[in-house]
Amino acid sequence: MERAAFRIPGLFAPVAVLAVLALGVFGVARGVLDGNEGLVAAVIVLVVLATLVLISGIVTVNPNESVVVQLFGRYVGSVREPGLHWVWPLTRRNRVSLRVRNFETPPAKVNDADGNPVEIGAVIVWRVVDAAKATFAINLYQAYVSIQAEAAVRHMATCYPYDSHGSDLMSLRDGAAVAEELTTELRERVELAGVEILETRITHLAYAPEIAHAMLRRQQATAVVAARAKIVEGAVGMVRMALDHIAAEDIVELDEERRAAMVSNLLVVLCSDQSTQPVVNTGSLYQ
Numbered sequence: 001m002e003r004a005a006f007r008i009p010g011l012f013a014p015v016a017v018l019a020v021l022a023l024g025v026f027g028v029a030r031g032v033l034d035g036n037e038g039l040v041a042a043v044i045v046l047v048v049l050a051t052l053v054l055i056s057g058i059v060t061v062n063p064n065e066s067v068v069v070q071l072f073g074r075y076v077g078s079v080r081e082p083g084l085h086w087v088w089p090l091t092r093r094n095r096v097s098l099r100v101r102n103f104e105t106p107p108a109k110v111n112d113a114d115g116n117p118v119e120i121g122a123v124i125v126w127r128v129v130d131a132a133k134a135t136f137a138i139n140l141y142q143a144y145v146s147i148q149a150e151a152a153v154r155h156m157a158t159c160y161p162y163d164s165h166g167s168d169l170m171s172l173r174d175g176a177a178v179a180e181e182l183t184t185e186l187r188e189r190v191e192l193a194g195v196e197i198l199e200t201r202i203t204h205l206a207y208a209p210e211i212a213h214a215m216l217r218r219q220q221a222t223a224v225v226a227a228r229a230k231i232v233e234g235a236v237g238m239v240r241m242a243l244d245h246i247a248a249e250d251i252v253e254l255d256e257e258r259r260a261a262m263v264s265n266l267l268v269v270l271c272s273d274q275s276t277q278p279v280v281n282t283g284s285l286y287q
Contacts, residue, residue: 002132002194005069005077005087013058013086020050057089066131068094078131096131100198105150107204112172114161120172121204122182124149126190126197133194141193148189156182162207175202232267239266 024047059079061067067079070092079085080098087093107121126145128134134141156178164171172178183200190197243259 002066002130003077005067005079007079007081007085007087009081009083009085011084013054013084017051017054020047020054023047053089054086057086057091059085059087059093061085064098066096066098066128068096068131068135070094075132075136080131094135096128096134098128098131100125100127102126103146103149104203105146105153108150108154108157109208110154110157112157112162113159116162117208117210118157118162118172119204119206119208120153120157120202122149122153122179123201123203124186124197125199126195128194129196130194133192138193141195144193145190145195149186152182152186152189156185162205172202172205178202235267239263242266 024043027043027047059067059069061079061082063082065080065082069076069078069087071088071090076088076091079087102123102125104123105121107119109117109119112118124145128141138144157172160178161169161171163173170177179200179202182202183197186200187197239262243262
């Protein structure tokens with residue numbers, strides 16, 4: 001787990017370096033005045049070593065960035081506070097960006113729950129929340145997130161059909177519900193890497209080219225049937241209303257045969273795709 005590393009903020013390191021250099025200059029001058037060459041050499045060596053040690057501990061941290069600090073291979077902590085800091089010298093530092101990132105998975109060709117080949121792709125918005133996990137738990141966390149995202153999208157596509165075909169079951173076309181479930185699944189997959197999934201969106205969803213034409217005809221047929229059913233339902237209601245009004249107003253008395261003929265004519269007029277042509281009957285209904 002990520003923890004805070006020992007650090008001294010501010011200008012401690014530059015000030016300490018200047019102080020060491022000042023002491024070194026004073027020591028060298030004293031050795032030269034005393035004619036002590038050994039003292040001069042010792043002071044120079046100590047000043048160089050102290051300066052190198054102090055400079056090696058200086059680290060700058062950018063906004064939305066975490067610096068992971070290792071001392072001889074051991075994790076000693078992370079520095080997240082932006083600015084100039086001094087940490088343990090002779091340590092290895094690994095910078096991990098905490099900025100929000102996003103990428104789009106390439107369209108994957110998979111079979112949906114009905115066995116139909118579909119193409120699906122998604123946009124993933126994510127960021128690192130634990131720099132220690134992202135550095136030590138896995139290798140190359142960017143590639144890990146990308147592969148896990150593609151695997152989650154493929155798994156999601158196999159769990160639901162492309163279209164619900166009028167049923168109450170969830171389908172891949174229910175974008176909000178599918179995206180929410182995909183986000184939940186992907187969060188569980190990348191938690192090990194110290195990554196947080198902020199949002200997922202399905203950006204590409206289509207039948208595979210080999211069945212796209214057949215599925216288009218199926219969708220068109222379904223739409224036509226639904227439209228016809230709506231037209232017939234409305235026509236039947238209008239016929240019932242017409243017969244009720246005729247009976248209520250006592251306009252004409254209709255026997256069963258005349259009622260059947262009237263219902264047939266009204267349904268033809270109301271349900272026909274083209275305008276009907278009236279036919280004037282000069283005889284009786286029975287001739």
